[in-house]
Amino acid sequence: MHGSGISIWFFIGVLLTVYGVLIFGYGVVEWVTGISPGVQLAYLHTPVWWGGLLGALGLFYVVKFRPGRSK
Amino acid sequence: MFGLLPGLLAAGLPGFLPALLLFNAEPLAHLHTLDVVVICLYFAMVLWIGFYLKGRSNTGEEFFMAGREMTAWIAGLSFVSANLGSLELMGWAGSAYQYGILATHWYWIGAIPAMLFLGLMMMPFYYVSKTHSVPGYLNLRYGGHARSVAAIAFALEMILMSGVNMFAMAVVMKVVLGWDLNFSIIVSSVAVAVYVGLGGLRSAIFNEVLQFVLIWGGALLVPILGLIQAGGWTGLKAKILTNLGSDSYFHLWRDTGSFSANPMGVHWTGIVFGLGFVISFGYWTTDFLVVQRVLAAHNLRAARMAPIIGSFFKMATPFIVILPGLLGLVLLQNPDGSRRQLVGEDVVAACSASSGRIVNAQACSAAMAKTNLSPAYQQKVLSGAPGAELHTYNQALPLMMVRYMGPGLLGLGITALIAGFMSGMAGNVSAFSTVWTYDIYRPLIHKNGTDSHYVLVGRLSIIIGVLISIGAAYLVQQFHGIMDYVQALFSIFVAPLLAAILFGMFWKRATRLSGFLGLLSGIIFSAGLFIWVKMNPANLKYVALSPAAKPMAENVFRAGWAFLFSAAVIVLVSLMTKPRPVAELDGLVYGATKLPTEEPAPWYKREWIWATVAVVIFAVLNILFW
Known part of the structure; x- marks a missing residue:
């Protein structure tokens, strides 16, 4: 978006980062403790890598579009 | 949505x-x-x-x-x-x-x-x-x-x-x-x-x-x-x-x-x-x-x-x-490991249940008989066996x-x-x-x-x-x-509006009265077709030009007829009424508008380049999955 103010990409980055941390964290706990999530392909540990991807993408947006950063 | x-x-x-x-x-x-x-x-x-x-x-x-x-x-x-x-x-x-x-x-x-x-x-x-x-x-x-x-x-x-x-x-x-x-x-x-x-x-x-x-x-x-x-x-x-x-x-x-x-x-x-x-x-x-x-x-x-x-x-x-x-x-899959077959909404409606029992077992049985559900699974549904549920096609994603x-x-x-x-x-x-x-x-x-x-x-x-x-x-x-x-509102409205906008944007001769009459009469015409078929579904064969037509064909054909009807009204009324001076159409109509010069941009920011790329991908996808 043009003009001053917080970019929408920053908001998206914040939400994806929080989601990434929560899902990745839960995935790690699941993996370490051996809790079964009761879904197919559980051996792929999807929450770990998907949560990691969301978190990384979110962090990228947070940093790149943080308020006050010169463009 | x-x-x-x-x-x-x-x-x-x-x-x-x-x-x-x-x-x-x-x-x-x-x-x-x-x-x-x-x-x-x-x-x-x-x-x-x-x-x-x-x-x-x-x-x-x-x-x-x-x-x-x-x-x-x-x-x-x-x-x-x-x-x-x-x-x-x-x-x-x-x-x-x-x-x-x-x-x-x-x-x-x-x-x-x-x-x-x-x-x-x-x-x-x-x-x-x-x-x-x-x-x-x-x-x-x-x-x-x-x-x-x-x-x-x-x-x-x-x-x-x-x-x-x-x-x-x-x-x-x-x-x-x-x-x-x-x-x-x-x-x-x-x-x-x-x-x-x-x-x-x-x-x-x-x-x-x-x-x-x-x-x-x-x-x-x-x-x-x-x-x-x-x-x-x-x-x-x-x-x-x-x-x-x-x-x-x-x-x-x-x-x-x-x-x-x-x-x-x-x-x-x-x-x-x-x-x-x-x-x-x-x-x-x-x-x-x-x-x-x-x-x-x-x-x-x-x-x-x-x-x-x-x-x-x-x-x-x-x-x-x-x-x-x-x-x-x-x-x-079903809970027993067999392949789960989804069914139409009509089957789910026929097999509606109350307190775990099928309300109308006969209707349910008849509806399931038209599906590919195995006889054994149909029996499980009728008897209310645990896990024997019916799911509709539209539940595939969830x-x-x-x-x-x-x-x-x-x-x-x-x-x-x-x-x-x-x-x-x-x-x-x-x-x-x-x-x-x-x-x-x-x-x-x-x-x-x-x-x-x-x-x-x-x-x-x-x-x-x-x-x-x-x-x-x-x-x-x-x-x-x-x-x-509510769905019909869209189909009734969209075709006459498209005709009015397209003729308005690309035909200098289209007049004020033609746009109004084309839009209004097209909506009335389209609504009339809808009501006509609603009152007697047999009329669908006239609208969709086929006795085998289904609701999808009705929507498409009704929209098509309404577009043609509105277009005909716009053209006829325009030819009978006085056009607006071209100077008044600046900024509104193709051929009467001098578009502002756009700032120079590198090739990768030009709309024609990306539209061409989109067309190529569109064509390749259609050929790939021909």
């Missing part, structure tokens, strides 16, 4: 929704605490955005047009997101389960040519005229009467559509999670009213971009994991061939030479001319719900690029919509989500569905607010108000619009047949 989309319209959705409530089954999924946290965080974020943007929505231009400062990317993503509703996600996944990749036509030929045409040919006139709405363009081109007809029809359609969206979301949440209908309706409508009422179109657009990201983030896992389990695309094809004995599920065009050769029962002429032209162009180029997003772009180049950017994402959407349906065909998504990820998937519904509702109410304020209230009720007065009216109209939508949602809950009429 979507306002309702050409695709939904043709598929007869969301008529399936009430049937979902009839089968007394357990919810498909149970949420973990982490899922609830994920969903709550989403609501907190959309409200934060609304409150943050409140201070930047003080003038009419800011509130209704988002200050016209959106980049091409944001306008483009918002443009496709306003259309990417959950009904569409679920409905087309279900259609893919039934008909294979034929359903992809609604994403490719049913969208891409129209989106590119909007960007390259029509946006200059919408944008240069500085109109705030599609009815506003009609006012400039044809005068106030045409504007009023379009505005009143559109406002009515939007507000009812918003009610249907609310009800649809409530039903889906009830079926998937067991949530109370009232809870879903109230929570979603309050959230939408707050964030759109505070931040106006800017807030709606911001949230649509957010929702777009969440929809992809939540839904993308299903095809990825499904393909891993199915052994890739090759494995999926082999499994479908083994289980269903037909490769028609993988061909877009090969089997459309006759109605009976493909699972959908369509002919390529209907796909190309009915879907690809009248319905698709009507929706993507004249429906203010989507056009409003592009009008908010910060310059003409961005306005032209936005639909072109959107077309790439539209072409990619079948990956998260069509593929899960195809994967569901071979991967979904069932696939539950199959692969554990705590946290399931919350993300459910958030994607909620986000889809809310973006549809927000699109409806923000478009309603603009049309109500600028095209109905200002010209017809209160002409000389101040800018701040109209902003206040806009905010109030959002609240009132949401309240009316809630009323409509409860009305739909009581009288399910209303959904058919």
Whole structure:
């Protein structure tokens, strides 16, 4: 978006980062403790890598579009 | 949701929704605490955005047009997101389960040519005229009467559509999670009213971009994991061939030479001319719900690029919509490990249960006999055996989500569905607010108000619009047949509007009176056809030119006839009336407008380059899946 103010990409980055941390964290706990999530392909540990991807993408947006950063 | 989309319209959705409530089954999924946290965080974020943007929505231009400062990317993503509703996600996944990749036509030929045409040919006139709405363009081109007809029809359609969206979301949440209908309706409508009422179109657009990201983030896992389990695309094809004995599920065009050769029962002429032209162009180029997003772009180049950017994402959407349906065909399983077969809504309705018992066992048995369900499974359903449930085609996507998504990820998937519904509702109410304020209230009720007065009216109209939508949602809950009429509003209105806009934009000779009469008579003609068939379904064979025609053909053909009728009226009346001086048409009509010179841009920012790339990808995809 043009003009001053917080970019929408920053908001998206914040939400994806929080989601990434929560899902990745839960995935790690699941993996370490051996809790079964009761879904197919559980051996792929999807929450770990998907949560990691969301978190990384979110962090990228947070940093790149943080308020006050010169463009 | 979507306002309702050409695709939904043709598929007869969301008529399936009430049937979902009839089968007394357990919810498909149970949420973990982490899922609830994920969903709550989403609501907190959309409200934060609304409150943050409140201070930047003080003038009419800011509130209704988002200050016209959106980049091409944001306008483009918002443009496709306003259309990417959950009904569409679920409905087309279900259609893919039934008909294979034929359903992809609604994403490719049913969208891409129209989106590119909007960007390259029509946006200059919408944008240069500085109109705030599609009815506003009609006012400039044809005068106030045409504007009023379009505005009143559109406002009515939007507000009812918003009610249907609310009800649809409530039903889906009830079926998937067991949530109370009232809870879903109230929570979603309050959230939408707050964030759109505070931040106006800017807030709606911001949230649509957010929702777009969440929809992809939540839904993308299903095809990825499904393909891993199915052994890739090759494995999926082999499994479908083994289980269903037909490769028609993988061909877009090969089997459309006759109605009976493909699972959908369509002919390529209907796909190309009915879907690809009248319905698709009507929706993507004249429906203010989507056009409003592009009008908010910060310059003409961005306005032209936005639909072109959107077309790439539209072409990619079948990956998260069509593929899960195809994967569901071979991967979904019953609790006993056998392949789960989804059924039509009529079967679920016939097998409605009360206190665990089928209400009418005879009707249920007869309905199931027409399906491919095994006799043993039919017996289990009739006896109310544990786990012997019937699921409809339209539940393919949620069932696939539950199959692969554990705590946290399931919350993300459910958030994607909620986000889809809310973006549809927000699109409806923000478009309603603009049309109500600028095209109905200002010209017809209160002409000389101040800018701040109209902003206040806009905010109030959002609240009132949401309240009316809630009323409509409860009305739909009581009288399910209303959904058919709400859907019909789109099909009745879209073709005459397309004729009026196309002739207005590309034919200097079209006169003021011709536009008004073409629009009004086309709507009356189209409504007349609808009522004619409604009163006697046998008349469908005249409208669709075939006794074997189905509702999809009726919608497409009715739209086609209405377009031709309106076009004929516009041409005839124009030839009999005095044209406007060409000088008056500057900025409105092709050939009478000197477009502003665009700033030089590097090749990778030029709209023609990217439109060409889109056309090439579109052609390759169609050949690849021929």
